[in-house]
Amino acid sequence: MNLWEIFVGIILGMVEGLTEFAPVSSTGHMIIVDDLLLKTKELFSPEAANTFKVVIQLGSILAVIIVFKDRFINLLGLTKAARESVDSSNRLELKQVIVALLPAGVLGFLFEDYIDEHLFSINTVVFGLIIGAVLMLVADFFRPARPKAETVDQVTYKQAISIGLFQCLSLWPGFSRSGSTISGGVLMGLSHRAASDFTFIMAVPIMLGASSISLIKNWQYFTLADLPFFIAGFITAFVFALISIRFFLKLINKIKLVPFAIYRIVLAAVIYFVFL
Template identity: 50%
Template sequence: MLSYWVSIIMGIVEGLTEFLPVSSTGHMILAQALLGIPEDDAVMKTFEVVIQLGAILAVVVIYWNRILLLFGLKKDTSRVGKRKLNLIHIIIGILPAGIVGLLFNHWIEEKLFSPKTVLLSLVVGGVMFIIAEKTTKRPTAENLDEITYRQAFYIGLYQILAVVWPGFSRSGATIAGGMLSGVSRGAAADFTFILAIPLMFAASALSLLKAYKLLTPDMLGFFVVGFIVSFIVALLAVVTFIKLVSRIPLTYFAYYRFVLAILFAIYIFMS
């Protein structure tokens, strides 16, 4: 059942959807169903964590220079005298979702990870995208370095939606939340990708600690292939999205989510 083709397909799905506002959780559940893999398959759950790490690594590569700036490992003379994005913004942005995730992680996984929950979150998230696009006026933060601490905190609060509601889409919640907080779509997307690094590393590490025994030598090739595919596809997906995000409204992603919700409804009805 868990062949290299499954590894490649799931790696592609993860890489394409993890950082786009379309719900990677929803796509992974649908992909598993189409491949005939049970939702509670323990090996697949560990595999999903591994390929998620591949997607995170892609973001680290893309934002490497910005990461060096954040930690003071690289000087930036181009923004002298201007407000700059710093580690305080990152801490403020990840704190709300991080606290909620730590306190309620087990309960969320046990009670909320279901196709019906994802179905509803796809629709509600899509509605939120449309509201963000329709109500957002001229942003006060056009780029990363203009984001205020207050805006970083608001984005962190919106990110809780994705933590407690599987299928909502972390990137979608933070981009839409950023726009509703006065941040441009492009800057909100950049901030979302940077916030993803510590949050997803922490969540993945926690999951791996719980299931490290499943990382057996005979499954090594399966995990490695998925990791590499996820990394490469995520790299291409994020670079492409960064180029298009300033021109593509979230409304289009909302419509896509509605179509995916219909597919989910069909899947639930036929299960």
């Protein structure tokens, strides 16, 4: 393992951390950085590269857990106050998160192989980037004049299941999980911050489950020689995801989704003209 390979791991971890939870599609960025600039396919086997992508995704997930640690502790009933609480009408419950996870979880389980074999192409990613951008513009221009839920604790079961249905769109590569769910939440009457909080919270179990399954499938391709590459990517993804999430949550109520939609369209154009 040489310094260049560690550098590649750092760059890919940085891209993963900065884009995984922003509504800009981490897949689209990975296509540009990985295939065009770093040529990791020439450095590692496809199996090792896939395992690495799972590892850096776990780094991003850890960042979300750190940011929302108090929220997860309450959701799991790990504090005395949460266990003794009778009135749950004024706080988010684990049942609402589970309800939101079901649609995409079921579809992802049923069609995982088909998605991996037929939908991961540059054409489909470009399409996902553009249609996702349109959804975000629609969400910003047609959202309710006054949010029904200013905070994530005001999310109803109806809103939760609706956001879960919007998350199904993210199974299409390039659409973006956060882009689809935040847009869906805004259209259902959540503030941009409440929709973002709910998106990040529900991302942890579904991403953790999918990443764990992928890691188990590809574990035999892990070698000690690749360990510095994996460690560099994991740590970098964690650090940059931590920075990205905190920065995004502070700004989202002010800037809304339009800037991200414009950025996605520009990114789709770049990928189209460079690769197609």
